[in-house]
Amino acid sequence: MAQEHGKQQRKIIHIDMDAFYASVEQRDFPEYRGKPLVVGGLPEGRGGVVATASYEARKFGVRSAMPSKQALKLCPHALFVRPRFAAYKEVSQKIREIFSRYTDLIEPLSLDEAYLDVTADKLNIGSAIEVAHQIKQAIKDELQLTASAGVSVNKFVAKIASDLKKPDGLTFIGPSSIEKFIENLPVDKFYGVGKVTADKMKKQGLFTGADLKALSKEDMVSRFGKAGGFYFDIVRGVDDRPVQPHRETKSVGAEDTFPYDLTTAEEMYAELEKIAKTVNERLLRYQLKGRTVTLKIKYSDFKQITRSQSFTEGDNDANFIADTAKRLLDATDLENSSVRLLGITLSNFYPPEIRTKTSSEQLDLFDQQI
Numbered sequence: 245m246a247q248e249h250g251k252q253q254r255k256i257i258h259i260d261m262d263a264f265y266a267s268v269e270q271r272d273f274p275e276y277r278g279k280p281l282v283v284g285g286l287p288e289g290r291g292g293v294v295a296t297a298s299y300e301a302r303k304f305g306v307r308s309a310m311p312s313k314q315a316l317k318l319c320p321h322a323l324f325v326r327p328r329f330a331a332y333k334e335v336s337q338k339i340r341e342i343f344s345r346y347t348d349l350i351e352p353l354s355l356d357e358a359y360l361d362v363t364a365d366k367l368n369i370g371s372a373i374e375v376a377h378q379i380k381q382a383i384k385d386e387l388q389l390t391a392s393a394g395v396s397v398n399k400f401v402a403k404i405a406s407d408l409k410k411p412d413g414l415t416f417i418g419p420s421s422i423e424k425f426i427e428n429l430p431v432d433k434f435y436g437v438g439k440v441t442a443d444k445m446k447k448q449g450l451f452t453g454a455d456l457k458a459l460s461k462e463d464m465v466s467r468f469g470k471a472g473g474f475y476f477d478i479v480r481g482v483d484d485r486p487v488q489p490h491r492e493t494k495s496v497g498a499e500d501t502f503p504y505d506l507t508t509a510e511e512m513y514a515e516l517e518k519i520a521k522t523v524n525e526r527l528l529r530y531q532l533k534g535r536t537v538t539l540k541i542k543y544s545d546f547k548q549i550t551r552s553q554s555f556t557e558g559d560n561d562a563n564f565i566a567d568t569a570k571r572l573l574d575a576t577d578l579e580n581s582s583v584r585l586l587g588i589t590l591s592n593f594y595p596p597e598i599r600t601k602t603s604s605e606q607l608d609l610f611d612q613q614i
């Protein structure tokens with residue numbers, strides 16, 4: 245069961261903005277409203293992917309992470325625009341401010357998604373459903389955007405719930421309905437089950453929560469390793485993971501996929517300098533200095549390598565980062581190589597005590613990599 249004896253039952257809300265990037269674009273540019281809009285890489289480029297599609301575009305089968313070229317095929321009259329991360333980040337901060345009226349236990353998962361623990365909400369509203377309703381309303385009134393909310397006693401169920409009635413949904417899955425709900429859930433929807441694992445499960449005749457529940461813990465572990473133990477709990481509605489307001493930042497980086505392959509050292513140096521500048525800005529924002537510089541190279545055949553160098557002192561200077569990355573690049577086999585992506589990451593931070601930043605900022609880094 246979801247509740248363990250002697251413990252207060254938690255009230256968890258998962259809020260997920262509806263088609264976030266696309267909705268912000270449609271809000272800010274009336275000419276995009278009611279139209280199939282794709283935010284992400286442009287279809288002319290080679291590496292472009294869809295970050296977010298408006299609901300009008302989704303009707304044609306356009307989905308996040310799909311190559312933009314494919315999106316264009318599915319929806320030839322779609323409008324394609326590049327993301328404006330600064331704008332999304334600003335909206336995200338305003339959403340965060342709305343959350344903080346109700347609780348300080350906010351765990352952002354990305355710019356547009358967060359878990360809230362409202363077991364003891366600041367306004368003594370008491371009902372998590374009412375809190376979720378008020379948050380949705382505030383987002384609508386103040387930001388002219390819609391969000392979907394899932395309300396339950398743990399993160400796993402709350403997250404699935406928020407996805408059930410999109411857009412503008414509010415779904416409550418209470419303790420008494422969790423078990424039945426999970427039994428009917430397709431294995432793909434389970435937290436931590438990716439596509440590979442889901443396929444493996446289906447091959448073994450496991451299609452729903454009920455199928456998984458029929459297996460013993462030993463059986464689960466022997467089939468799926470360590471994760472099997474986690475699935476065993478999850479399928480019983482047990483998920484004690486706390487809502488974590490702060491997560492440690494372990495690395496800060498940036499990368500870029502190029503519209504065409506780079507073949508000369510000069511081109512690569514120039515790109516590394518740009519990337520180093522971005523990394524430098526982010527490190528400054530985090531007040532971090534890294535002792536390890538890691539260069540990532542993806543070649544045109546998608547083969548990927550990383551090369552690192554560590555120093556005794558931390559640094560965040562753009563020239564230092566660029567120079568180190570260039571040296572690491574020089575040490576690779578540059579002859580005849582054609583490169584589609586370069587990335588630089590700094591880690592092993594010093595001083596180690598300054599490194600509490602929210603996970604949203606970490607994901608922000610990832611967001612910008614499309």
Ligand SMILES: [Mg+2]
Binds near residue numbers: 260261
């Ligand atoms: Mg979303």
